[in-house]
Amino acid sequence: MKQRLIVTPDLCTGCRTCELACAFAHSVKGKPGRSRIYPLPTGKHEMWTPVVCLHCDDPACAKSCLVDAITRNEETGAMELDNDKCVKCMACVAACPFGCSLHDAQHDLVVKCDLCGGDPVCAHFCPTKALTCRPVIPTRRKAVV
Amino acid sequence: MVSLTINGRVVQANKGEMLLSVTRREGIDIPALCHHDAVEPFGACRLCMVEITKAEWDGWTNYVAACLYPVEDGLIVQTHSSKVNELRRTVLDLLLARCPNSPEIRQLAAEYGVTQTAYEEIPDADNCILCGLCTRVCERLGFKAISTVGRGHDKVVAPPLKEAPPDCVGCLSCAQVCPTNVIQYEDEGNKRTIWNKSFELIACKECGKQTITRDFAEALSSQRNIPEDYFELCDECHRRELSVKMGSIVSWSREAAS
Structure with a gap:
């Protein structure tokens, strides 16, 4: 089932629990990895919002990857990065217009949100439900005449 | 199966x-x-x-x-x-x-229990095992800037004519994949030097952080149709921009609701 991580900025308090959960969920050899999700202040009404990969329909990261290491997981709908294929040219890090492909300097890996294989850990840990995960229900679209 | x-x-x-x-x-x-x-x-x-x-x-x-x-x-x-x-x-x-x-x-x-070689060590060894991974990755990326040159004990990895390679864009993939880390490069100021060629690094418009070279960004724009302005900001400033945009959208919707 395709998943969608839904962000509701109104509910985010900027507690950064999602960041912590993400870093631990993506540990490499027991060391926490770089978080794929960033709660940032929006500059309006003292409101925060988690910034996370949008898994675009026309993703700049996958287009910029010259070795095709970033592909869509048809099961979850997430754009996933294969670290065994990645040659760390940083093209996706530079190309993503939302800055959601990141370089994990500690482990020397390029990382991005993979929706944790269909069950995002950040959504489980968000205390205010600013992050929720819902399956995408296919809707029947009206034909454009 | x-x-x-x-x-x-x-x-x-x-x-x-x-x-x-x-x-x-x-x-x-x-x-x-x-x-x-x-x-x-x-x-x-x-x-x-x-x-x-x-x-x-x-x-x-x-x-x-x-x-x-x-x-x-x-x-x-x-x-x-x-x-x-x-x-x-x-x-x-x-x-x-x-x-x-x-x-x-x-x-x-x-x-594997080998601490000393039984053969004669090569004088002025350069740590390259000539596996050709760098040249194969460069070819896979589509640049073909370096290749193995010569045969037998003269074989080396080098750009054409051992001069600054015209097709290199300075993406550092060769240096990143090298199993013995023998490919040297230098990032100094806004200049990157690899294979004796100098590249200009794109600095983020807001914070000055450098990610890739201008030649690489131009190659990506022309080959993969990525708008050039995507490369103007670094990943961190892109995220900040998105959070500000999301804040504006929420405040518009609040105003519209009230």
Whole structure:
């Protein structure tokens, strides 16, 4: 089932629990990895919002990857990065217009949100439900005449 | 699907898959220096040699490079038998003679019990094992800026005519994949130097952080239709921009609701 991580900025308090959960969920050899999700202040009404990969329909990261290491997981709908294929040219890090492909300097890996294989850990840990995960229900679209 | 036995364990694999990727998936550690999933297997370093046999082979065995051997039904594989380890020790012995100063080779050789080479060490060794991974990755990326030049003991990895390569964009992929970290580069100020060629690094408009070179960004824009203004900001400033945009959208919707 395709998943969608839904962000509701109104509910985010900027507690950064999602960041912590993400870093631990993506540990490499027991060391926490770089978080794929960033709660940032929006500059309006003292409101925060988690910034996370949008898994675009026309993703700049996958287009910029010259070795095709970033592909869509048809099961979850997430754009996933294969670290065994990645040659760390940083093209996706530079190309993503939302800055959601990141370089994990500690482990020397390029990382991005993979929706944790269909069950995002950040959504489980968000205390205010600013992050929720819902399956995408296919809707029947009206034909454009 | 085919079924084979690796170190006494029955393993399922897809048809056409190479032995090395199956063993890696099963968590069996076979050393391989020239292998990278981004490029086709090449079989240059010969460290992934394994022993194979089949029930109908009457006890005969064969030694093959796992990265180049497609899986077969009924194959019986030994990845760390004494004969395989002896083969790897010989390969490491030779690699150690070629690259006596490489920490990566020294460590791997020590794991197999080779601390000193039995051969004569090459004078002025440069740590390159000539696996060609850098040239293959460069070709895979579509730039083909470097290649192996010469034959026999004259063989080296070099740009055409050993001059600054015109096709290089300074993406550093060759340096990143090199198993012995022999490809040197320098990032200084807004200049990156690799293969004796200088590149301008794009600095973020807001914070000045540098990610890729201008030549690489231009190549990506023209080959992959990525708008050039995507490269103006760094990842951090892009995220900040998105959070501000999301804040504006929420405040508009609040105003519209009230």
